[in-house]
Amino acid sequence: MATVKENLQRATELQHSDSPRLDLEVLLCHLLGKSRAWLYTWPEHQLDAGLQAQFEQLLERRIAGEPVAHLTGSREFWSLPLKVNRSTLIPRPDTEVLVEVVLALCPQEKLALLDLGTGTGAIALALASEKPGWSITAVDKMPAAVALAQENRDRLGFDHVSVLQSDWFSALDTQRFDVIVSNPPYIDTQDPHLREGDVRFEPRSALVAEEQGLADIRRIAADARTFLAANGLLLVEHGWEQGKAVRGIFTEAGYDEVETRLDYAGRERVTLGRYRRP
Numbered sequence: 001m002a003t004v005k006e007n008l009q010r011a012t013e014l015q016h017s018d019s020p021r022l023d024l025e026v027l028l029c030h031l032l033g034k035s036r037a038w039l040y041t042w043p044e045h046q047l048d049a050g051l052q053a054q055f056e057q058l059l060e061r062r063i064a065g066e067p068v069a070h071l072t073g074s075r076e077f078w079s080l081p082l083k084v085n086r087s088t089l090i091p092r093p094d095t096e097v098l099v100e101v102v103l104a105l106c107p108q109e110k111l112a113l114l115d116l117g118t119g120t121g122a123i124a125l126a127l128a129s130e131k132p133g134w135s136i137t138a139v140d141k142m143p144a145a146v147a148l149a150q151e152n153r154d155r156l157g158f159d160h161v162s163v164l165q166s167d168w169f170s171a172l173d174t175q176r177f178d179v180i181v182s183n184p185p186y187i188d189t190q191d192p193h194l195r196e197g198d199v200r201f202e203p204r205s206a207l208v209a210e211e212q213g214l215a216d217i218r219r220i221a222a223d224a225r226t227f228l229a230a231n232g233l234l235l236v237e238h239g240w241e242q243g244k245a246v247r248g249i250f251t252e253a254g255y256d257e258v259e260t261r262l263d264y265a266g267r268e269r270v271t272l273g274r275y276r277r278p
């Protein structure tokens, strides 16, 4: 058995992690059901034998590289606690840029929005939390991700979000949306980063796309034209080196006002365009 403080000192065992101390704090908070402030207030609190054994197991799995979010089963996005699992991507802070841009460009209280490849539901639910009057549709191809997004939606009580299984637009028929957003798979199949860090534990269905990672973005930009209302907006997240290529895809597909917004590290991350129906 050990105290909170002694357990936190074991951060040195997490050599591969970028944030070893934080990882241990999050694991201890999860096990104890307490906040990080509590850990600092009660450093001498002793874990009982059962909790200490659970901590040892989680530490071992973290040392083996498993993402902290998979160990705790949750991740916060836009201050919403979301359940996560191996069916889809763990929501990333950079994706909050997409949410911010949508909110800045769309002040209206009524609007129809589609989130393609919703995963945990992160983008759709973040927008739903800010805009109770919006009608939000969220789709994912993977049934387990659809179930996960539905569970997150139900737990948060956002009745104005419908979650459907759909291969991009396949389950939608004649609806038109004022805004379509997506954080689609955009990593090149040969990218060596796929063998490092958290992504090793996330499904390829959430990560990789053909054509240097651009195939899904190309398909979405083309097909969204049928589902956008007049002057509708399309916004996609992409890799920080893909801005130029994505602007080219949007422009070729006939979108106007094409531009790219930066993430918190100042890298090109979200491209948007407006579709003026011919």
Ligand SMILES: C[S@@+](CC[C@H](N)C(=O)[O-])C[C@H]1O[C@@H](n2cnc3c(N)ncnc32)[C@H](O)[C@@H]1O
Residues within 6 Å of the ligand: 087, 088, 089, 090, 091, 092, 095, 116, 117, 118, 119, 120, 121, 122, 123, 139, 140, 141, 142, 145, 166, 167, 168, 183, 184, 185, 186, 205, 206, 207
């Ligand atoms: C990069 S993850 C994004 C998840 C979530 N939107 C987020 O930002 O955290 C991409 C998501 O797209 C889904 N996806 C991949 N191909 C798809 C397709 N053809 N149709 C619908 N969803 C798809 C994956 O299952 C995955 O959940």
